[in-house]
Amino acid sequence: MxxxxxxxxxxxxxxxxxxxxxxxxxxxxxxxxxxxxxxxxxxxxxxxxxxxxxxxxxxxxxxxxxxxxxxxxxxxxxxxxxxxxxxxxxxxxxxxxxxxxxxxxxxxxxxxxxxxxxxxxxxLGLAPTSRRFADLVLDDATTEVWRSDERVTLTPLEYEMLHALLEQAGTALTLGQVLRAVTARGMRIPREIGVRMLEHMRAAVNADRAPLVHLTSAGGWMLATA
Incomplete structure (x- = not known):
């Protein structure tokens, strides 16, 4: 970017x-x-x-x-x-x-x-460590997340899950693909806990705003504007 x-x-x-x-x-x-x-x-x-x-x-x-x-x-x-x-x-x-x-x-x-x-x-998403999608900003140096300048509170593991979705924005990832991406960054999560964390992350990012994190009808997870 x-x-x-x-x-x-x-x-x-x-x-x-x-x-x-x-x-x-x-x-x-x-x-x-x-x-x-x-x-x-x-x-x-x-x-x-x-x-x-x-x-x-x-x-x-x-x-x-x-x-x-x-x-x-x-x-x-x-x-x-x-x-x-x-x-x-x-x-x-x-x-x-x-x-x-x-x-x-x-x-x-x-x-x-x-x-x-x-x-x-x-x-603002303008640092070298920043990643932006729509009004969503992630900072890899601090693992902080914002939407429209408002702080979104995520755990480090939830941040990594969101990061994995951002890397493949617009493409639905299976639970296994998300967990493998997190594992590749040195973190292992049981599948049942991974589902709960993804649900919590989705709720925190979307909140009362236009949804960005989606669970597709086929069971995939995706970062998209619609």
Whole structure:
């Protein structure tokens, strides 16, 4: 699976800071754009949405929290990480209440910044270890699973079963084929337990969403959009 570069919009009026941050993120292979105020940031988000936004609380024309409030009010779930010198509890509460995903205070290390962004990149399915199918994202490094940015809780064995279905998406696999795929990764499961685990995995992945994991009329297991 080819992963495109992560596109990040940095919204901050401090030129030296945005320059250093842009260089650090570019070293990760990510593409960075810069906006100096809230109005220009909103225009860029609406015309060419980035994958995530790094946002200062204090902007020349508005508060960063107001920008996020506007996004969330319009239904935009774009991940936003606040990067700011404002460290009070009240500022943090305001940022998360507005809909921020994380809050990093200045000064910060560039390594810390990358470490805090990486979980979001994995959730978006844009990490080198990511695998995506429709709105389903698996991350092989952490065995985490998401659907539409919502975490799906699976056991390690259930993750491997879902991974096996993803490897053959659109093709029905028998129970034996799924169990052999899991065994090939060093895990052995009795058939009767395997059935229960597949049923639990299917329920967790599908939940109240459009079904992706299917049990076919012939008894096969398949990952498909319909």
């Amino acid at each position: 080819t992963i495109r570069p992560v596109r990040i919009l940095v919204v901050d009026e401090e030129g030296p800071l945005t320059h250093v941050v842009s260089l650090a993120l570019a070293l990760e292979g990510w593409t960075v754009e810069v906006a100096r105020d809230g109005a220009s940031a909103l225009r860029r988000i609406r015309s060419s949405p980035p994958d995530l936004v790094l946002l200062d609380v204090t902007l020349p024309d508005m508060r960063g929290t107001d920008l996020v409030t506007q996004l969330r009010a319009s239904g935009d779930t774009l991940p936003v990480v606040f990067l700011t010198g404002r460290a009070s509890l009240e500022d943090r509460i305001e940022a998360f209440t507005a809909g921020g995903d994380d809050y990093i205070t200045k000064p910060f290390s560039l390594d810390e910044l990358v470490d805090r962004l990486n979980p979001i990149v994995r959730r």
